[in-house]
Amino acid sequence: MLRIAVPNKGSLSGPAAEMLHEAGYQQRRESKELRIVDPENEVEFFYLRPRDIAIYVSSGRLDIGITGRDLLIDSGADAEEILPLGFARSTFRFAAKPGTASGIQDLKGRTVATSYEGIVAGHLADSGVDASVVHLDGAVETAIELGVAEVIADVVETGTSLRNAGLEVFGEPIMKSEAIVVRRTGADGEEPKVQQFLRRLQGVLVARTYVMMDYDCRVEQLEKAVALTPGLESPTVSPLHNEGWVAVRAMVPAKEAQRIMDDLYAIGARAILTTAIHACRL
Numbered sequence: 001m002l003r004i005a006v007p008n009k010g011s012l013s014g015p016a017a018e019m020l021h022e023a024g025y026q027q028r029r030e031s032k033e034l035r036i037v038d039p040e041n042e043v044e045f046f047y048l049r050p051r052d053i054a055i056y057v058s059s060g061r062l063d064i065g066i067t068g069r070d071l072l073i074d075s076g077a078d079a080e081e082i083l084p085l086g087f088a089r090s091t092f093r094f095a096a097k098p099g100t101a102s103g104i105q106d107l108k109g110r111t112v113a114t115s116y117e118g119i120v121a122g123h124l125a126d127s128g129v130d131a132s133v134v135h136l137d138g139a140v141e142t143a144i145e146l147g148v149a150e151v152i153a154d155v156v157e158t159g160t161s162l163r164n165a166g167l168e169v170f171g172e173p174i175m176k177s178e179a180i181v182v183r184r185t186g187a188d189g190e191e192p193k194v195q196q197f198l199r200r201l202q203g204v205l206v207a208r209t210y211v212m213m214d215y216d217c218r219v220e221q222l223e224k225a226v227a228l229t230p231g232l233e234s235p236t237v238s239p240l241h242n243e244g245w246v247a248v249r250a251m252v253p254a255k256e257a258q259r260i261m262d263d264l265y266a267i268g269a270r271a272i273l274t275t276a277i278h279a280c281r282l
């Protein structure tokens with residue numbers, strides 16, 4: 001049975017459960033459940049604190065886990081990223097009151113508050129900057145107002161939390177993060193159950209980002225049309241009963257679907273339809 005760690009709380013928890021559900025796995029019914037078995041898929045899910053997941057996976061007791069890239073790096077655990085999942089996207093940045101600092105060199109001798117001590121201490125050391133780091137569990141934006149630190153380093157998504165606290169980011173982003181699948185460093189990558197799990201999640205990612213497009217066009221326009229809808233490998237082209245016309249079917253990025261439909265129409269394609277993809281294996 002494949003043993004998988006899933007975030008039990010926070011920003012990662014809801015979207016991770018939703019993705020697993022879309023991939024056909026059973027998920028817990030109540031937020032208090034700490035582990036469930038999905039016998040049909042031969043998988044056991046352990047609901048753990050997102051911060052602890054890389055540590056469990058690195059111990060080898062759990063095969064894989066879903067966590068944030070920033071949390072993996074912060075933990076220092078012996079685990080590696082094997083698949084990015086495209087949700088819980090954020091950047092990790094330094095911030096301070098406007099005018100207090102403009103780059104990492106300005107941190108020398110100062111105190112930085114953060115919930116991600118591992119990332120920050122590592123980044124300061126790599127940059128050769130000697131600063132103190134104070135660990136806080138959350139709501140670090142308030143630490144400056146209350147005099148605990150002069151600078152913070154935290155997750156930034158929309159920037160609303162920083163704005164509300166009267167703070168501004170400075171310097172280069174320390175890292176970009178999103179939800180990821182992790183496994184123990186060097187673990188058997190060919191393990192069929194792990195491969196099947198990854199293919200299912202990849203299927204969800206593709207179903208979320210692509211739509212299926214069907215249309216009819218004149219044979220003379222086919223090359224132009226196919227250039228607009230090259231598909232992932234190659235579009236399917238079938239003859240129509242009407243001489244001189246073909247039907248084309250290809251996957252296209254959902255974000256570009258409307259523009260592609262306009263362009264196809266402009267070159268004479270008709271009966272242009274898009275449909276959602278519910279699941280796929282590439």
Ligand SMILES: Nc1ncnc2c1ncn2[C@@H]1O[C@H](COP(=O)(O)OP(=O)(O)OP(=O)(O)O)[C@@H](O)[C@H]1O
Pocket residue numbers: 009010011012050051067068069070071088089090138155156157158177178
């Ligand atoms: N506002 C946000 N937008 C996107 N990702 C976020 C946001 N806040 C946290 N994350 C991501 O969530 C992960 C942290 O999850 P964690 O559960 O520890 O914190 P949280 O989501 O802030 O929840 P809480 O603070 O309620 O415990 C990290 O990968 C982080 O990048």
Ligand SMILES: O=P(O)(O)OC[C@H]1O[C@H](OP(=O)(O)OP(=O)(O)O)[C@H](O)[C@@H]1O
Pocket residue numbers: 137138139140141154155156157158159160161162
């Ligand atoms: O840029 P924004 O869209 O405002 O998002 C970033 C904020 O979201 C998270 O905080 P959360 O609400 O989880 O509280 P916490 O600080 O207690 O973790 C993170 O720690 C930032 O404070």
Ligand SMILES: [Mg+2]
Pocket residue numbers: 138
């Ligand atoms: Mg938080």
